[in-house]
Amino acid sequence: MRKDWPVKSHTRHVPQGHRAHSTRLQSDLTQISFELVAECPDTGARAGLLHTPHGTIETPVFMPVGTQATVKGLSQRDLAEDLGVKILLANTYHLFLRPGHELIRKMGGLHRFMSWPHAILTDSGGFQVFSLSGLRKINDEGVIFRSHLNGDLHTFTPESTVDVQLAFGSDICMVLDECPEYPVTHEYARQSMHRTVRWAQQADRHHRLRMAESATRHALFPIVQGSMFPDLRAECARALLDLDTDGYAIGGLSVGEPRALSMEMVEATRPILPRHKPRYAMGVGMPLELPEYVARGVDMMDCVLPSRNARNGYLFTSQGRVIIKHARYKDDERPIDENCQCYTCRRYSRAYLRHLFLSGEILYASLATRHNVRRYLDIMCEIRHAIISFSFPEYLRCVRSAPSDAE
């Protein structure tokens, strides 16, 4: 008994005479489909529609992160009705450890468990195993790790992480990958990348078997790795092409490398990844970086920054950052951002938010997160509009000329 909320239909505004596409591809095996709506002739930035079993998502899209099946500080009503979020990310590692995938399956899947009507993407847990787990042992079969909660030993294999994500009922699942630290040697990165490709092949085979017997549809994206070596990134992307999956992710970014290097790694995969499939850059980025990734052909992104920074008092605005604890805001009657239409900006002053922050009030986290997530969604709307109206190169120039610490 899944509660399927109505999905708003989307109007396409593609100016006449401009290059526009409608290349929806669907077959019986397709779990999700991607429709290219417009493409920037100069940069290759794309606007599209991602069709999932839980609704259609306008791309490029930013996906708020709901680590523990919740975006900290926001209710599902805030997200769906107030902010218009159409897809959330949840973390397989955390939900596998607590409350456990079998419990979530028993409760009717993640959508029903957390009362979320729209699409859900789950990562494979690989990134958290490598970043959070104290003890881990990688071999060709998978990864053995200790829970950061109670020290229990667990194993993730390419097949088991598919099963865990299918128990959640995720619309988009990710393959288990190895996310190397930064920096590593070319040789380590090469071996690790080959393991990630083998795991992706195993996961894909397993997923196809599961889908053959499943009444519901769930996509599986493999992940391009290769550390910070463009040749390995390209080799990995080429190897994953053979799987012909519904989309492709680019992982191993935001692991401490300089930002220019992250961009270069995305750039290295661009000519290889298929144009008619969605591309997801995992774990990025700062507001000013979002259009940069889109300019490199990225359609989907996620990041904890808007919610985490909100809780830490760091607010993103169209005019630059606001660090709310600063004394200059103590009697500032203006909203966080005069150009923002979010509930927080319509109703509350910087002075009040500063007071809540300094008093450690719960309401602060909720109001601040609502604003920061809205800021990210607004940026994605601006980007999409710029692509569709063929003004993306100008938009990008404008973003690049903003002061580097503006956001």
Ligand SMILES: [Zn+2]
């Ligand atoms: Zn706002």
